[in-house]
Amino acid sequence: MANATSFHPDFFLLKGxxxxxxxxxxxxxxxxxxxxxxxxxxxxxxxxxxxxxSLHQPMYIFLVMLAVGDLVLCSSPxxxxxxxxxxGSHEISxxxxxxxxxxxxxxxxxxxxxxxxxxxxxxxxxxxxxxYVTKLTLSFVRTAVSVSVTRSVVIMIPVILLLWWLPYQDSxxxxxxxxxxxxxxxxxxxxxxxxxxxxxxxxxxxxxxxxFLIGLSYVSIIQAVMRLSTSDARHKTSSTCVSHLCVITLLxxxxxxxxxxxxxxxxxxxxxxxxLVANLYVIVPPMLNPIIYGVRTKEIRQKAIKxxxxxxxxxx
Numbered sequence: 001m002a003n004a005t006s007f008h009p010d011f012f013l014l015k016g017x018x019x020x021x022x023x024x025x026x027x028x029x030x031x032x033x034x035x036x037x038x039x040x041x042x043x044x045x046x047x048x049x050x051x052x053x054s055l056h057q058p059m060y061i062f063l064v065m066l067a068v069g070d071l072v073l074c075s076s077p078x079x080x081x082x083x084x085x086x087x088g089s090h091e092i093s094x095x096x097x098x099x100x101x102x103x104x105x106x107x108x109x110x111x112x113x114x115x116x117x118x119x120x121x122x123x124x125x126x127x128x129x130x131x132y133v134t135k136l137t138l139s140f141v142r143t144a145v146s147v148s149v150t151r152s153v154v155i156m157i158p159v160i161l162l163l164w165w166l167p168y169q170d171s172x173x174x175x176x177x178x179x180x181x182x183x184x185x186x187x188x189x190x191x192x193x194x195x196x197x198x199x200x201x202x203x204x205x206x207x208x209x210x211x212f213l214i215g216l217s218y219v220s221i222i223q224a225v226m227r228l229s230t231s232d233a234r235h236k237t238s239s240t241c242v243s244h245l246c247v248i249t250l251l252x253x254x255x256x257x258x259x260x261x262x263x264x265x266x267x268x269x270x271x272x273x274x275x276l277v278a279n280l281y282v283i284v285p286p287m288l289n290p291i292i293y294g295v296r297t298k299e300i301r302q303k304a305i306k307x308x309x310x311x312x313x314x315x316x
Contacts, residue, residue, distance in 0.1 A: 015093075
């Protein structure tokens with residue numbers, strides 16, 4: 001099974017959801033429905049924004065980046081998860097496991113940075129509306145996206161190298177539906193202290209810092225909204241912020257739960273709870289994010305309705 005020079009197994013076996021084997025078929029139907037809905041909703045959001053020049057503004061470009069990230073996030077683990085449930089296809093190559101880990105964590109970190117950029121966009125739009133055009137330029141958007149992607153790549157390279165250097169000689173069975181950093185590291189026959197410490201550093205350098213800066217932005221935004229003269233003006237101004245806050249909650253709450261769950265003994269938290277949350281984390285946000293923005297953002301909603309009703313009318 002193992003390569004004598006690297007002590008890497010040729011493949012890992014993804015077990016699925018231990019303790020819920022009898023529910024795999026039922027869960028597969030739920031996961032498949034949410035996955036298809038997520039792919040369709042994100043694709044529609046991308047098409048609507050891409051086809052309408054009036055939506056080629058910083059906020060909507062960030063939403064396109066978020067939608068692209070959601071497509072990659074759910075498409076990295078879900079097809080393999082469904083193949084386990086439907087066809088008993090438990091094998092995944094060693095390199096395939098590393099690739100899956102890279103893309104899942106890379107997208108999560110990049111989306112965190114994009115949500116920070118969206119918070120900055122709302123901060124400037126609400127607190128300094130006259131400066132919006134000069135500060136939120138296409139050059140700024142390109143820089144923000146480039147920095148977000150570069151940061152995620154630089155942070156993920158050590159993760160992959162640390163996993164690559166570990167020897168795996170005793171077991172190649174991962175109790176999960178897809179490859180996770182700590183789930184894979186725990187199979188190693190050497191110390192994984194470096195992986196644990198670096199995992200905590202990643203949380204601090206990405207999610208904690210991003211969430212702190214987002215919080216500072218929203219403190220200023222709330223203060224600015226409270227200074228508006230009428231309740232109608234306050235409602236209109238805070239409308240897109242509510243959508244943003246919903247998406248932030250969908251990203252960060254499961255992420256922090258997963259981080260904490262990895263450090264709770266199985267005697268206190270059944271493994272299937274963590275695995276279920278980890279699966280919902282890569283399916284639910286990609287499914288709901290475009291729906292939240294599509295329904296709550298008037299410009300996107302109107303353009304989508306017009307595009308589809310126009311096509312239906314033209315077809316008939």
